[in-house]
Every structure is written in structure tokens, then in C-alpha cells.
Amino acid sequence: MSTIFVTEAVMLAIYGQLLTPTQPVEYIIPYKTVLELYELKSSDEPLMHSTPDDHHVRTKINELIRYFEEPLNKKKIDRALQVPWAKSPSIPLTETTLVTILNAMDTAPYGELFDPVETELLLTAQRIKAPMLTDQYEFIQRIIDASIPVQVYDIDDFDFALEVTE
Numbered sequence: 001m002s003t004i005f006v007t008e009a010v011m012l013a014i015y016g017q018l019l020t021p022t023q024p025v026e027y028i029i030p031y032k033t034v035l036e037l038y039e040l041k042s043s044d045e046p047l048m049h050s051t052p053d054d055h056h057v058r059t060k061i062n063e064l065i066r067y068f069e070e071p072l073n074k075k076k077i078d079r080a081l082q083v084p085w086a087k088s089p090s091i092p093l094t095e096t097t098l099v100t101i102l103n104a105m106d107t108a109p110y111g112e113l114f115d116p117v118e119t120e121l122l123l124t125a126q127r128i129k130a131p132m133l134t135d136q137y138e139f140i141q142r143i144i145d146a147s148i149p150v151q152v153y154d155i156d157d158f159d160f161a162l163e164v165t166e
Contacts, residue, residue, distance in 0.1 A: 002026040002098060003165045004130040005153075006121055008033040010040060011133060012093070013060035014047075015155050018133070021162060024096050028128060030104035030120040031081060037065050067093075077101045085127065102128075113146055114139075125150040131165060133158065 002024040009029050012018055018027070040047060041061050048054040067073060073091050080088035080103045088101040104120040104127075114122065118139060125132040131151035134140060140152050153161040 003162060004028060004128065005133045005161070005165075006030075006125040006128070006130050007133040008117070008121065009037050009064065010061065011135065011155060012099070013037070013064050014057050014135070015158075016060075017158060018155070019094050019097050021096055022159070023162060024098075025162070026090065026098040026100060028087070028100050028102050028124060028130060030117070030124050031077070031101050032104065032106075032117050032120050034068060034077070034101060036117065037061050037068075041065060113142055122148055122150055125152075131161060133161065 003021075004026045006028045007018070010033065012027065012029075018025075041058070046054050047057050068077060068091075076088040076091055080086045080101050082103075084103055084105045086103050090098040090100050092098055102124055104124050106116040106119045106123070109119070109123070121132055121134075122143070124130075126149065131153055133153050133155055135155040137154070140154060143150060143152055
């Protein structure tokens with residue numbers, strides 16, 4: 001059985017360790033974060049601090065987009081997009097990682113505290129009762145300050161999160 005985490009699609013492109021976990025992991029990804037990959041792909045703003053890292057991440061983003069656009073994967077994703085809160089069938093990324101795309105719906109319960117993508121991540125984590133992974137310290141702090149009932153881990157604590165959620 002896989003450990004489940006909610007995260008953004010771009011995290012899989014930026015953090016390679018997410019694709020090589022020590023045990024099976026399934027990532028639940030709100031579809032809106034997949035759409036963000038296209039925005040990041042076409043953006044001229046640097047995604048990383050160093051040019052080689054930025055180039056590497058952009059390459060990984062392009063690879064992930066191409067993978068999601070492969071006919072079988074696209075069909076799985078499109079199936080989920082037919083109904084609010086529907087999940088795609090699992091899409092294998094590696095031998096130990098699966099991705100499931102969720103057609104999350106931002107119902108704006110958190111007002112101005114969180115942007116639409118953050119809201120979808122929070123609602124997804126609450127709905128499926130799974131911890132969230134992020135690299136955004138400010139986001140984590142706002143979750144804590146607002147007493148949002150979700151478990152959230154910094155990506156740097158991924159190995160610890162795997163141990164705790166076993």
C-alpha cells in the first residue's frame with residue numbers, strides 16, 4: 001500500500017527525491033497545478049537561483065508535461081475532469097511513485113488568506129485526509145496561523161514524513 005501525499009505538480013519536477021522514495025508513494029495533485037506547469041514552461045522569469053538549476057527544472061517540467069500528454073495518461077486525466085472532485089486512475093511515474101490527478105474545485109472557504117491553488121491543495125488534503133508536501137515556508141506558516149486542520153510537511157522533511165505516515 002502506498003503512502004499518500006497531496007502536492008503540486010511542479011514539486012515533482014523540482015525535487016527529484018520525491019520520485020525516489022524508500023517506499024511506495026502516491027501523489028494526489030490538483031489539476032490546477034498541472035496547468036501551472038504550462039505557465040511555468042512559458043515564463044521568462046527564473047524558477048531557480050542558478051542558471052544550471054533553472055535549466056534542469058525547466059527540462060523536468062517539459063518532461064512531466066510530455067508525460068501527462070501521452071495518450072493513455074491524457075485519457076486518464078481527461079476522465080477525471082468530467083466531474084468535480086473526481087480522481088484520475090493512477091499514473092505511474094517510477095517503480096515506487098504514482099500520481100493521481102484530482103479535479104479539485106476552489107470553493108473559496110479561506111477568503112483572502114490563500115490563493116486559488118493553495119485553497120485547492122488545502123481542500124484536497126482535507127477531503128482525502130492526506131498530508132501535504134510543500135516547499136513554501138510562508139504557506140506553511142499561514143496554514144498554522146489560520147489553524148487549518150491539515151497535516152503539512154516541508155519538502156526538506158520528506159523522509160521524516162514517510163516514516164511518520166507509515
